[in-house]
Amino acid sequence: MEIFEECSVINDLLQANDGTEARNRLIRLLDQHGREGIPYSPLVNHLIRESGLFPYLDPDTSSWQDRFIFESFKVDIGQEVPVTLHSEQSLVLKHLLDGDNLAISAPTSFGKSLIIDAYIAIKKPKNVLILVPTIALTDETRRRLSKKFSAEYKIVTTSEVELGEKNIIIFPQERAIHYCDKLEQLDLLVVDEFYKASQAFDKERSPALLKAMLKLGEKAAQKYYLAPNIDELNDNPFTKGMTFLRMDFNTVFLEKHEEYKDINKDVQKKNAALLRILGKHETKSLIYAGTYSGVDSVTTLLIDNIDKEDSVLLSDFSVWLAANYHPNWKLTNLVKRSVGIHTGQLHRSLSQIQVRLFEEEKGGLQTLVSTSSIIEGVNTSAENVIVWSNKKGHLKLDDFTYRNIIGRGGRMFKHFVGNIFILEEPPSPADTQLELTFPDELLADVDDEKYKQELTKEQLAKLLHYKEEMAQIMGQESFKRLQNEGALISSDTELIATIAHAIKKDPKLVRGLATLYAPSNDYWVWILCKVLKLVPGEWDAAHTKFAEFVKALSSNWSLSIPELLDQLSEQDVTIDEFFKMERNATFKLTALLNDINVIQKEIAPEHKVDISPFIAKLSKAFLPSCVIELEEYGLPRMLAKRIHASDLINFEDEKLDLHSAIALLRELKPQILAKTEGLDNFDRYVLDYFYEGIATQ
Structure with a gap:
């Protein structure tokens, strides 16, 4: 009844x-x-x-x-059995099949990705490019689409790979910009989490994403942009001519538990509430800790108060972390308690392994403690989401991000109801209008004639001053050529002008660069410190410490991470700093050195200096090209080293590209599992996961 x-x-x-x-x-x-x-x-x-x-x-x-x-309502999504769509998914798919350009806002549980799969299966386009915000999402998307379409399409995820007859290209925005010239035409451009193009939501990534949207949008016959929780979209050149659909259609229910009312900012009460929630529920829990220091506080609390689990798999994982990273690292201790950490700094393969363990039904991780990386770096969800902090970095959490975090609760067909435990006062509900405008950091790439209406008077003046200044320093012809070739990675007029002035004024800077390809790395620290000073606040470490790190990193292929940390002990580099500095070296420092190299060749050609070989090595963290790319596919460098040491595959072979390496790894799978020296149980677990991701249809 x-x-x-x-x-x-x-x-x-x-x-x-x-x-x-x-x-x-x-x-x-x-x-x-x-x-x-x-x-x-x-x-x-x-x-x-x-x-x-x-x-x-x-x-x-x-x-x-x-x-x-x-x-x-069943549709082909590229797998054996068709899938029934809900009414709103079907509506979006109909728009796409009719050729419409769509920007859609829909909840996390909506199933936006399924629509992409259905479009590819039904329409069979020649070239699809999917822009994702992070490397972790690149691999997750690749795994999903490879299972369905690898027989018909070449799945491209790294910029060194050449295109095939039909291609699904999955890139973060920085990679897409470099690849743009290789693409003549796109049938469909997909931008996942396109809200990150707004400075209000992602100051760091916004310029690169806007640049990618502008350049690729010109080549795309059709566009499909996805985001959650947006109420309005302003008129802007980046989504011009697109239909904005706001879909307020949830497929799971979020049950909110407002614990913060009883806690009332009492830290001890908050700690007790967290331990009570975790003790009461045997289901999976995501804990949003807000900041790195928040992650540290939560994990310390859990290590002190949660018993070790009787799980062979997690015990093996802990031993593996101790041997390959550091025995005294917090994560090594934490995983024994069935708790993992998800932040944007960890090695990609390590984040992927933990998400895989979190999704294991038995014997895996029960809890993941994360920063906002869990909402932007991976598509996982849990029955329980615990909002430990109402901060995002130094700022208060906004309503948009808060809704995005709690949207991780529940999952279609698995948990109809997601339990949301709120331990700090949430932000007030607010409508989100997405404002996409040209940031100053993008000015160097903007055609001021074409986008005159969209730029402010100040920006137009700044752009004019920049063009005059650069023409004066390097000559009108040289500057025009560099612009047309798109040789500079940065689009920040101030940074480019700073580099040009430094090279013009200081001949020692250019001569010093030549030491970066000398046989010895003894002189690197001096010149790297000089380079780092050009962008003072970017490096999360003192200049000397960071330069010493880069010098040590040059032994990345010959030494293990524990050995590198020993070498860096005088600089007090922790394992967490190691991750952060490797990331900064391979992305930010590589980009800066590229622009310095391009500009110095124009301004001071008489020195005949070219550091592009050094830049190429640094961008791969001094690992062979294939090894760093395979790490994105879920094969950690330490396993690649063992396979190489066992003479099964020569990863140092410069002719070995990513797809050839994958073909070899598939072909030699029995020998790799049988003959690679020193494989332990967890190595085999990781190899299983990796092989699952490169399996052909």
Whole structure:
């Protein structure tokens, strides 16, 4: 009787056009059916149909009309069995198949990615480029699409790879910019999490993403931009001519527990609440800790208060971390308690391994403690989301990011209801208008004639001054050529002008660069410190410490990470700093050195200095090209080193590109598993995961 009464309430809500509340109540009812093992009645199935949640229909207990809907909304998504879409997914797919350019805002649980798979399977485009915010999402997207389309498409994820006949290209924005000239035409440009193009949401990534959207948008026949929780989109040149669809359609229900009201900013009460929640629930939990120091506080609390788990897999993982990273590292101790860490600084393969362990049904990680990397770096979710902090870095959490975090609670077909435990006061609800404008950091790449209307008077003046200044320093012709070739990575006029002035004034700077390709690295520290001073606040470390790190990193292929940390002990480099500095060296320092190299060759050609070989090595963290690329595919460098040392594959062979290496790894799988020296149980677990990701259809 209770179920019938609830069905009656849901039906009344549907009749009154209150679809959101009807869906929320229906999802909770389905959760009850699941927990109590009650089969869906024809009435429940009918309400599922009426609310548009077609994938949840049970064809075995449906009326023929509802069964017809279940079958009618099935689409090919590139796998053996077609999948039923919900009503709003179907609407978006119809728009795309009709050739519309779409910018959509929809909740995390909406299933936006499934629409891309259906579009590729049905329309069979020649070239699709998917822009993702992080390397971790690159690999996750690659794994998903490889399983479905690798027989028909070349899946490209690194900029060294040449295009095939038909291609699905998956890049973070920086990589896409370098690849742009190789692309003549795109059938579809997908930008995932396109809200990051706004300075308000991601100051660091915004200029590069806007640059990629501008350049690639010109080559794309059709565009599909995705984001969560946006209410309005301003008129702007980046989404001009696109239809904005706001889809407020949830497929799971979020049950909020406002613990902060009892905690009332009392740290001890907050700690006790966290331990109580984790102790009470045997299901998976994501803890949003806000900042690196927040992650540190939470993990210290858990190490002190949670017993070690009796899991062979996690025990093996702990031993593996001690041997390959550091025995006294917090994560080494933490995983024994079934807790992992997810931040943007970790090695990519290490983040991937932990997400894989988190998704294991038994014996894996129960809890992941994270910064905002969990909402932008990976598509995982959990039954419980614990909002430990209301900060994002130094700032207070905004409503947009907060909704994005709690949107990780629940998952279609797994958890109808996500439990959200809020331990600090959440931000006030607010509408999010996405403002996309030209930031100053993009000015060097902007055609001021074409985008005159979109630039402010100050920006136009700044751009004019920059062009005059650069023409004066290096000559009009040289400057024009550099602009046309797109040889500079930075689009920041101030930085480029600073580099040009430094090279013009200081001949020692150019001569010093030549030491970067000398046989010995003894003189690197001096010149690197000089270079680092050009962008003083960027390096998260003192200049000498960072330069010493780069010098030590040059032994990355011959030494293990524990050995490198020993070498860096005088500089007090911790394992966490190691990750951060390697990231800064391979991205930020590489970009800076590239622009210095390009400019000095124009201004001071008489010195005949070219540090591009050094830049290429630094961008790969001084590892062979294939090794760093394979790490993105889930093969950690320490395993590549062992395979190389066992004479099974020569990773130092410069002719070995990524796709050839993958083909060799597939072909030699039995020998690699049998003959690689010193493989332990966890190495084999990691290799299984890696091989799963490169399996052909």
